[in-house]
Amino acid sequence: MFALVDGNNFYVSCERVFRPSLLGRPVVVLSNNDGCAIARSNEAKDLGIRMGHPWHEIRHLEDEAGLIGLSANFELYGDMSDRMMSLASGLGPEQEIYSIDESFIALQGVKGDLVDRARAVRSRILAWTGIPCGIGIGPTKTLAKLANHIAKTAERKPGSYPAKFAQVCNLANTTPDELQSLLRATDVGEVWGVGGRIGSQLRDLGVKTVWDLTQMEPHLVRQRWSVVLERTVQELRGVACMSLDDAPPPKQQIACTRSFGSAVRDQGQLAQAVSEFAVRASEKLRAQGSLAGEVLVFIRTSPFRKVPQYSKSHVQPLVRPSADSRQIATAALQGLKAIYRPGFDYAKAGVMLMDISSASQVQGELCFEGLVEDPEPGVQQGPRAARDPSRLMAALDAVNLRWGKHTMKLGSNRLAHSQSPSPKAWMMKQERRSPRYTTQWEEMPLVRA
DNA sequence: TCTGGGGTCCTAGGACCC
């Protein structure tokens, strides 16, 4: 048995904890550069605002409907997420953190009434963090997801489902008739694993509700679509095909990409951005104890604008796997040099690390650095740290973890091809951008009905 | 004027080998 605990409108809820005046109002949290809506309050959803809706298309609602657009504050959301996850983990013996606002909990061995227990955990999360959440319970992960959808929708739209399923919904505890009517009342597109494409293909075949999907023959689903959708059908029928991943494997790719606030033409500015992306990606790489064998860099113009289009990527192999920001940044800049063409308005760039392997494994196989004896305490620490890339990077990460992200940065003399009098212009401009609103401490409501 | 930033998995098809 599985539970899925999911924070409602998570980013908006985080903002509301610190600004209760936002309660009851239509609020959206906006992506990088305030480009589009990535979280919406219920009131904003009621205005018809979609996920990913471009801000410039909904901005008029500021005046017309009192809509509030907030610049995203991901550090805050990460911190709130940690607190929510640790409280959610009290629901059962194992937890898989699936995203910033969702975690699956395995419920094997949990005694007593699951719904009562889930309601208690929900109240505790609300009381201790201020985040409202929905909890779905089911015999498979896909059914737990579906139960979560029902729990949240029953609360948000009274009448859509029986009121008793609001906030907490246990699909394992329903009569067959009750289950069937819930599945019949739910659009097939709400199923985890059915997106826009497959959803419309299913509807064309008359498969409109979740119930219809459960009635399909799994092996025919496999023939027409894939094993992935076949598993989804099995899971909806109560046959568990997915288990809990409590220790997710290290990432196989690590990316850092951004859209620019305004078009960038200059190679020097691109180089500055790419170099920053490489450093950030390297930090993530070291945080999971891995090395990368290849560095991909891409630059592209905006497909939304009617300007000459250019999009190109380049994969730069490293001489040997590395997690050293300097080597990775150098490779990324070499890649940039290979693909840069003057005269285009670049809208986005990014760095991806690939061919990722475990640092300990590769060190054992390829390197002898780990075998060199440590110097006497206090002797030669500086020079040795500077010679040993892994120590230098570890020191860098430790400083930035302790005192904040940008406390210590790499100096670079590799931007020689920069054509800009001020190669940092772009990043500084990003930092200067004043957010539309900033989070202020108003009041920390510990208990809210 | 203005359209996010991450990830995963699966499949088809080509290259290559024996």
Added chain:
DNA sequence: TCTGGGGTCCTAGGACCC
């Protein structure tokens, strides 16, 4: 006149997720 078959590896692209 005739043009194998099977296996593996790699890559690009498509679908999905939040």
